[in-house]
Amino acid sequence: MRIGVAGVTGRLGRLCVEEIAARGLVFGGGLSRRPDGARGMTDDAAVLAAQCDVVIDVSHADTVIHHAGIFADTGCGWVLGTTGLDDDAEMAVVAASRRIAVLQAANFAPGVNMLLDLARRLGATLPGGDYDAEILEMHHRQKVDAPSGTALAIGAAVAEGRGVLLADVKRTNPTGIRADGDIGFASLRGGQVVGEHSLIFTSGTEQITLSHRVFDRRVFAQGAVRGARWLAGREAGLYGMRDALEA
Numbered sequence: 200m201r202i203g204v205a206g207v208t209g210r211l212g213r214l215c216v217e218e219i220a221a222r223g224l225v226f227g228g229g230l231s232r233r234p235d236g237a238r239g240m241t242d243d244a245a246v247l248a249a250q251c252d253v254v255i256d257v258s259h260a261d262t263v264i265h266h267a268g269i270f271a272d273t274g275c276g277w278v279l280g281t282t283g284l285d286d287d288a289e290m291a292v293v294a295a296s297r298r299i300a301v302l303q304a305a306n307f308a309p310g311v312n313m314l315l316d317l318a319r320r321l322g323a324t325l326p327g328g329d330y331d332a333e334i335l336e337m338h339h340r341q342k343v344d345a346p347s348g349t350a351l352a353i354g355a356a357v358a359e360g361r362g363v364l365l366a367d368v369k370r371t372n373p374t375g376i377r378a379d380g381d382i383g384f385a386s387l388r389g390g391q392v393v394g395e396h397s398l399i400f401t402s403g404t405e406q407i408t409l410s411h412r413v414f415d416r417r418v419f420a421q422g423a424v425r426g427a428r429w430l431a432g433r434e435a436g437l438y439g440m441r442d443a444l445e446a
């Protein structure tokens with residue numbers, strides 16, 4: 200199995216290459232806007248897709264619509280970890296998943312994927328009229344999107360538990376009185392914080408907080424490669440990290 204990496208020069212992309220090698224897997228090549236001439240490096244997504252069975256994509260939201268078309272045309276699997284997608288990009292991912300196997304995960308860390316389950320249960324059990332749900336995330340100063348993809352996924356899980364759509368209850372600008380059922384988001388940026396997320400359910404009488412903290416960005420690379428191995432050869436469909444973790 201040949202695993203490629205889009206966003207190969209990035210913080211996470213570089214670690215994915217290391218993880219592929221550490222597992223004794225075959226690195227199928229890397230996608231960069233400035234390929235350095237190394238073997239397998241290209242600035243053409245179609246070239247990368249043609250030489251890989253699965254591509255781990257940890258690049259930038261602006262690339263997603265382009266990659267969706269190219270990877271679907273080529274038939275390679277797509278492990279998509281890029282965050283900050285707008286509605287059009289999300290729709291392109293869904294369209295691609297009708298033709299190829301796509302594993303989309305805002306966070307490849309196993310612990311976060313457990314937290315998503317708990318978030319759903321909290322949402323289903325602690326109603327919006329009684330408990331306010333707030334999500335706090337902190338990341339390094341270079342991060343370009345906010346709220347983080349993980350924070351949005353946690354919010355979507357709470358909303359799902361409550362039987363509502365996140366878009367209808369999402370509160371990112373905390374001015375004015377809070378409405379019952381709103382799900383609030385706050386983002387902090389600074390230093391080299393790898394990734395921290397807290398989900399807070401607070402009422403007039405008690406508060407519960409679920410927190411996740413990444414100490415080493417390698418946990419994402421390990422999850423991405425695990426996802427790639429799981430995805431290779433699967434039939435077309437939209438999968439999540441949970442599918443790979445349960446296998």
Ligand SMILES: NC(=O)C1=CN([C@@H]2O[C@H](COP(=O)(O)OP(=O)(O)OC[C@H]3O[C@@H](n4cnc5c(N)ncnc54)[C@H](OP(=O)(O)O)[C@@H]3O)[C@@H](O)[C@H]2O)C=CC1
Binds near residue numbers: 208210259304307
């Ligand atoms: N799912 C998960 O578990 C995780 C997901 N992420 C997500 O992965 C993505 C990459 O994160 P990270 O590695 O920290 O980011 P970096 O900025 O370090 O790397 C992204 C790479 O993408 C490439 N790129 C391609 N197109 C663009 C563009 N239009 N603008 C900027 N860069 C572009 C750049 O490479 P070049 O210049 O060579 O083209 C860059 O090196 C983000 O969306 C982040 O949120 C991050 C951590 C964990």
Ligand SMILES: O=C(O)C1=N[C@H](C(=O)O)C[C@H](O)C1
Binds near residue numbers: 338350
């Ligand atoms: O950009 C990052 O660094 C991270 N991005 C992902 C996100 O937006 O949730 C995952 C992780 O928190 C690190």
